[in-house]
Amino acid sequence: KIVGSARKNGVAHFHAENPEMLITLCNVQVQKAQEHLKKAQSLQEQLQKLQATGGMTNVERFENIQYYEGLSAVTDLIDETLTANVGERLCYCFGLNTYHTELAGNDWQHYTKKRVDQKMFVKSIQPDIKAAIAYKKRDKKELRDTRLVPKNLFPSECEINLIGDMIAMFSAAGRVPTGLKLKNKKMATALRSLFLLAWEQARHYGDEAS
Known part of the structure; x- marks a missing residue:
């Protein structure tokens, strides 16, 4: 004053x-x-x-494609691969990333149980790292068939899931976990063909790929 x-x-x-x-x-x-x-x-x-640490989340949605940023958003993406594909019985999977091995904790077990309850089988190609070898040992219990390939040929830090016409990609590597989900029949057909070619080749490496 x-x-x-x-x-x-x-x-x-x-x-x-x-x-x-x-x-x-x-x-x-x-x-x-x-x-x-x-x-x-x-x-x-x-x-x-x-x-x-991925604590901030962002989801951007368009008609046939969605982008996910942040750990919580990527967790939602992974869960949506099941909720959006009820009735599908087969998932093709490339790669195992740190979401499962370091970040997900019990959430990943809950996802696997939900998938098994839906009777969705997985065909999976993984680099022969320690986490993937342990993952393969649980195949029968978790409705899965895993083929291991040399990690120097497949240094994967990204996972790709293909279910029906839906493609989901995500990675927890880097500063912020990131993912995307899209639905496109022609893209899914092309990716499925590539997976099946890789699946046949992976069979030749055997369980002890190195």
């Missing part, structure tokens, strides 16, 4: 307050602005950490 007022005989009289109050008021506003800046910087750091 830099101007004071008083009423005398029904008339308002105005007078200037101490001029030093102007500097004091400015200092108060500067201090408040600095506090807001500190809060904004702290919030920025937290948001950057969330983004780096």
Whole structure:
């Protein structure tokens, strides 16, 4: 407050307050602005950490294709491969990425149980890494047939699932987990043909590919 007022005989009289109050008021506003800046910087750091770990999510949908960004969004994508394809009995799968081996925790077991309950069988081609070898050992229990290939020929950090006319691709590698889902009969047919060619070749490597 830099101007004071008083009423005398029904008339308002105005007078200037101490001029030093102007500097004091400015200092108060500067201090408040600095506090807001500190809060904004702290919030920025937290948001950057969330983004780096995939905590922030984004899904962009069009008629036949959807894009997913962030761990939660990619988790939704993986679940949608089942909910959007009820009745399909076969899934073709390329690659095993860190979503399953490091990030998913029990969520992946829940997904597998749901797929098995739907009686959806999987044909899977995997690099012969430790996680994929353990994955193959569970094939019978988890309705799957896995073929291992040398990891130097298939250094996969991305997974591709093909169910009917739907293609789902996702990866947890890099700063932010990312995925996409599209439905296109001709693209699915082309990808299925490539999978079957690779499937036949993978048979020659055997279970101990290296």
